[in-house]
Amino acid sequence: MWKRIEKAYASLHMRVDFKPQIGIVLGTGLGAVAENIESVYSVPFNSIQGMPVSTVQGHSGRFVFGYINRVPVVVMQGRVHYYEGYTPQEAVLPIRLMIRMGVKALVLTNAAGGIREDLDTGDIMMITDHISLVPSPLIGKNDPSYGDRFPDMSEAYDAGLRDLAKVAAKKAGLELKEGVYIQFPGPNFETPAEVRMARAMGADAVGMSTAIETIAAVHMGIKVLGLSFISNKACGLGGGKLSHLDVQAESKAVEGKLSELINEIVVLASNK
Numbered sequence: 001m002w003k004r005i006e007k008a009y010a011s012l013h014m015r016v017d018f019k020p021q022i023g024i025v026l027g028t029g030l031g032a033v034a035e036n037i038e039s040v041y042s043v044p045f046n047s048i049q050g051m052p053v054s055t056v057q058g059h060s061g062r063f064v065f066g067y068i069n070r071v072p073v074v075v076m077q078g079r080v081h082y083y084e085g086y087t088p089q090e091a092v093l094p095i096r097l098m099i100r101m102g103v104k105a106l107v108l109t110n111a112a113g114g115i116r117e118d119l120d121t122g123d124i125m126m127i128t129d130h131i132s133l134v135p136s137p138l139i140g141k142n143d144p145s146y147g148d149r150f151p152d153m154s155e156a157y158d159a160g161l162r163d164l165a166k167v168a169a170k171k172a173g174l175e176l177k178e179g180v181y182i183q184f185p186g187p188n189f190e191t192p193a194e195v196r197m198a199r200a201m202g203a204d205a206v207g208m209s210t211a212i213e214t215i216a217a218v219h220m221g222i223k224v225l226g227l228s229f230i231s232n233k234a235c236g237l238g239g240g241k242l243s244h245l246d247v248q249a250e251s252k253a254v255e256g257k258l259s260e261l262i263n264e265i266v267v268l269a270s271n272k
Contacts, residue, residue: 001089002143004050009100011049016041018065020074022266023103027110033259034075039066052090054078068263071270074098081209083186088137092216105223105269112207113234115199116179123177125205126165127157127226131182132211138219147219156214158223165225168264174257179204181228183211192236206234
């Protein structure tokens with residue numbers, strides 16, 4: 001896997017001469033946020049050697065390089081998921097590749113189901129911690145040049161970045177809730193019993209990504225900020241059946257305020 005990352009980096013570096021400072025991953029239905037940056041390069045995943053590609057509707061599957069208020073960024077427009085048939089190690093390869101490009105901080109976004117009663121459709125929840133029900137992407141041989149064999153996860157979501165996000169939300173006039181995120185394998189939505197289990201475990205929102213990406217980033221010594229857009233009530237809590245199309249539609253409605261929040265965060269984080 002480490003050789004594959006280096007091959008992907010070499011393949012990308014031949015096409016793009018750009019060193020991003022901050023990496024941003026856009027979740028389901030949130031891809032249009034990338035259209036608001038001052039784009040310099042756009043590179044489809046399938047043009048990068050050894051790069052896994054996204055197969056999910058609502059995930060474009062490309063890197064967009066450019067600037068947000070003169071801060072160099074790389075935006076992952078559409079992510080790769082474990083449930084697409086990739087191993088956890090493959091699913092986080094794009095994260096490791098962005099770090100290999102030079103990013104010093106990551107902003108991970110996702111669409112999630114709200115478990116906690118006060119999390120309603122349209123809310124943005126800053127992730128304070130996570131629970132992962134997916135195998136760790138660190139399983140297997142470790143390359144010490146990438147990170148420690150046993151990385152500490154006591155502050156997986158950087159406290160400093162969370163403080164900046166609170167300031168950014170206040171500047172943007174947005175309410176920013178906080179909570180614990182749980183990653184299920186997917187691709188099926190969770191059952192009501194599984195949601196009750198997640199609540200008993202201490203989870204506030206549920207989705208199918210992000211946690212293993214955070215693990216990979218922390219392994220490589222990178223600061224992470226996680227933001228969940230609450231696209232629906234978790235299964236069994238809101239009535240009616242869950243639909244991927246509904247998740248996409250709700251995500252579209254929040255793109256503007258999420259983009260504004262990310263812009264503010266990038267500017268503040270670049271000065272730290």
